[in-house]
Amino acid sequence: MTTFIDYLLGGVSSGAIIALMALAIVLIWRSTRVVNFAQVGQAMFTTYVALTVRDATGNWIIALLAAIAAGAVLGLVVHWLVIRPVKRVDTSGAIIATFGVLISLQALAGMLWGGDTRGYAPPVSNDGIQLAGRIWPFSWYDVLVIGVTIALVIGLTLLFTRTNIGLAMRASAFNPEVARLSGVRVSRSLAYGWILAGMVGAIAGVLVAPTSQVSPNSFDILLVFAFTAAVIGGLDSLVGAVTFGIGTGLVISLVSGYSDSSNAPVVALVLLALNLLLKPDGVFGHHHSRAV
Amino acid sequence: MHKLMMLPGSRLVQHAAIALAIWVALTRLNQSVDPLLSYYLALVGMYATAMFGMTILVGLSGQVSLGNGALMAVGGYAFALTSLNWKTVPILGLPWNAVWSVVFAGIFGILVGLVIGGLAARLKGPYLAGLTLGVAVGVPAIANRFPGLFGGENGLMLTVPYPQGGYDASAVDTGPADTGADAIPTEAPDLPTEQAPIGGESLAPSDLLTVDDLGGAVSSAAPSVAPSDLITPDDLMGATGAPIASMPAEPSALASAGTDLGSTASGGVDAGSVDVSAVGGLILEQWQATLSITMACIMGFVALNLVRSRQGRTWQAVRDDSIAAAVSGINPSRSKVSAFVVSSLFAALAGAVFAQLLTYVGPGAYGLGLSLSLLVGIVLGGRASLLGAIIGAVLLVWLPVVVDRLSADRGWPEPVTNNAPNLLYGLLVVLVVLLAPGGITGTIRQSLAPVLRRRD
Numbered sequence: 001m002t003t004f005i006d007y008l009l010g011g012v013s014s015g016a017i018i019a020l021m022a023l024a025i026v027l028i029w030r031s032t033r034v035v036n037f038a039q040v041g042q043a044m045f046t047t048y049v050a051l052t053v054r055d056a057t058g059n060w061i062i063a064l065l066a067a068i069a070a071g072a073v074l075g076l077v078v079h080w081l082v083i084r085p086v087k088r089v090d091t092s093g094a095i096i097a098t099f100g101v102l103i104s105l106q107a108l109a110g111m112l113w114g115g116d117t118r119g120y121a122p123p124v125s126n127d128g129i130q131l132a133g134r135i136w137p138f139s140w141y142d143v144l145v146i147g148v149t150i151a152l153v154i155g156l157t158l159l160f161t162r163t164n165i166g167l168a169m170r171a172s173a174f175n176p177e178v179a180r181l182s183g184v185r186v187s188r189s190l191a192y193g194w195i196l197a198g199m200v201g202a203i204a205g206v207l208v209a210p211t212s213q214v215s216p217n218s219f220d221i222l223l224v225f226a227f228t229a230a231v232i233g234g235l236d237s238l239v240g241a242v243t244f245g246i247g248t249g250l251v252i253s254l255v256s257g258y259s260d261s262s263n264a265p266v267v268a269l270v271l272l273a274l275n276l277l278l279k280p281d282g283v284f285g286h287h288h289s290r291a292v
Numbered sequence: 293m294h295k296l297m298m299l300p301g302s303r304l305v306q307h308a309a310i311a312l313a314i315w316v317a318l319t320r321l322n323q324s325v326d327p328l329l330s331y332y333l334a335l336v337g338m339y340a341t342a343m344f345g346m347t348i349l350v351g352l353s354g355q356v357s358l359g360n361g362a363l364m365a366v367g368g369y370a371f372a373l374t375s376l377n378w379k380t381v382p383i384l385g386l387p388w389n390a391v392w393s394v395v396f397a398g399i400f401g402i403l404v405g406l407v408i409g410g411l412a413a414r415l416k417g418p419y420l421a422g423l424t425l426g427v428a429v430g431v432p433a434i435a436n437r438f439p440g441l442f443g444g445e446n447g448l449m450l451t452v453p454y455p456q457g458g459y460d461a462s463a464v465d466t467g468p469a470d471t472g473a474d475a476i477p478t479e480a481p482d483l484p485t486e487q488a489p490i491g492g493e494s495l496a497p498s499d500l501l502t503v504d505d506l507g508g509a510v511s512s513a514a515p516s517v518a519p520s521d522l523i524t525p526d527d528l529m530g531a532t533g534a535p536i537a538s539m540p541a542e543p544s545a546l547a548s549a550g551t552d553l554g555s556t557a558s559g560g561v562d563a564g565s566v567d568v569s570a571v572g573g574l575i576l577e578q579w580q581a582t583l584s585i586t587m588a589c590i591m592g593f594v595a596l597n598l599v600r601s602r603q604g605r606t607w608q609a610v611r612d613d614s615i616a617a618a619v620s621g622i623n624p625s626r627s628k629v630s631a632f633v634v635s636s637l638f639a640a641l642a643g644a645v646f647a648q649l650l651t652y653v654g655p656g657a658y659g660l661g662l663s664l665s666l667l668v669g670i671v672l673g674g675r676a677s678l679l680g681a682i683i684g685a686v687l688l689v690w691l692p693v694v695v696d697r698l699s700a701d702r703g704w705p706e707p708v709t710n711n712a713p714n715l716l717y718g719l720l721v722v723l724v725v726l727l728a729p730g731g732i733t734g735t736i737r738q739s740l741a742p743v744l745r746r747r748d
Binding site for chain 1: 358419437722
């Protein structure tokens, strides 16, 4: 029982990071109906930016802010240059284009920063906290990760429920035609979605860096986990992304703990396949009637 | 177009004639070029075989899948495991032969394709891409999960079956059930002297791939290096940041590179340790290219018939409008599954060829990078065109070579050289999707259309 709890505890913070990445995917899906497979590429790139800034300044928070800024710019650039022009041409095209962006970003990062795996020291201790006579599989860094995630989720909720921008974004996602007729600048709202997603992804990248290291490809697996969480959550639902992001983290931690960490991608795949078979619209998703 | 291709006989005969003509031309070419180019030819054939399947799946059926690299792994592992472990054909009791391994690679490919395709038929667009992305990432994990069966991270060493005698792929022990045990590389001493000019004279040093170019951090002592050192997942899709596994560091090409890097005289000896028995006048790379070309031509013939058949039109009908297709009596999900299964067969057979080219199967060689490169190739060449698949295959092999030459001339730093092909691929894919969704063939066809129409 203690080991079970240990494994669960160990999965919370990785789940929180998966949740953030899933949130980024959901934010973009809600705004543009595109699954951005380049999301982890963008996050990887901004994490390298953070790494560079941190090497220069030695400050974790400044590095994080730099990554967030870079994430916003990158999100906007990808939206403007790639997604907006391609979207109406063909549906396969948008998917393929995001993979093109992913490949480009990974190659560019390899060019700029080399292919070697780089470490990213956490700002606070990543060792288990000693409490009540034992070491828990939970560190102050985990506390930080979960704290940042909770703050972000609260911030996004407030943004979507309490601000005009959030309302405009929801309206544009819900029904672009009606939103446009009601005076909402739809294309600007869509761009906000990409900027927001880029920022959230950048935060996730910086947070995951100490545990996963940084290399052009080290976030690939995060894409699979985040996509799994986002799809199980319904792709539309921010609540779903967070819930199943953390859930995915817990399941992976349990699987890795009781068997072997190399099983994690297979388990994610099975979860994804089961969900797509049994509940294709996700648990929190809106049901769309499908033709034939 | 059709007037140009007016050949006697039925369409089947026409297609067979086209495939045969290409086969003859390529076989001639293969016998006249040096080993490195033969090896590239072999890679092109392998990619083309897999990408014919992608033409059907992505182009005709409209399903964007990243799972075909994983299905190539199915074919590769099926080929390796059957040829390493089975001495006779099950049930039939016939003596084992590499052709049977290819057959079983195809069968396993179809079976796995049925499973994934059955799932995939219910999914649309991004869901399918995401699920198959998971498959692409998950398959290497499965190989690591059952190290006893699949050889884990190190994979399995193979021998390339020569028509007679045999060929021992490497100096190292190839582990359990080494079918190369009865290989007789006895002719080795004489042949290197004949081979040395092929690899040594025709290429200027600047034209060559260096050992570093082939695989990043691979040491130059290629023939004796264990497979784990040659191809690690990091080399192919990890540390070097190269998602495109187009140019894995396979022992034989390393050996030829080693030949060329050294002086011509001593280089021949190096090559002799790997490119040993030239059987029937073919050295290893030429034999590999022969296998690959033959497979590509056979499967190209099959694909050509499928594309221009009722089934081909069915796939396109479902892609363009599945409701309208259903109203016309087509079962859309059956059509999607059949496209998936057919492309799985192509992928598995290409995977079996790939195993022969690498003389190795391992999780690193069949990772996400392979799937991505298939997608890149098909998009650049032209999604719905078999000719596009061939052009894409050539691009996948040729572009890194060009970049290497440029890099050698201009003295680019290593990270730039290693990543330049992928950066080009990524940017080109985006540009093609934005500006010329038909890829190279589509664009050419579009620009030729007015000319052809005038002629009619």
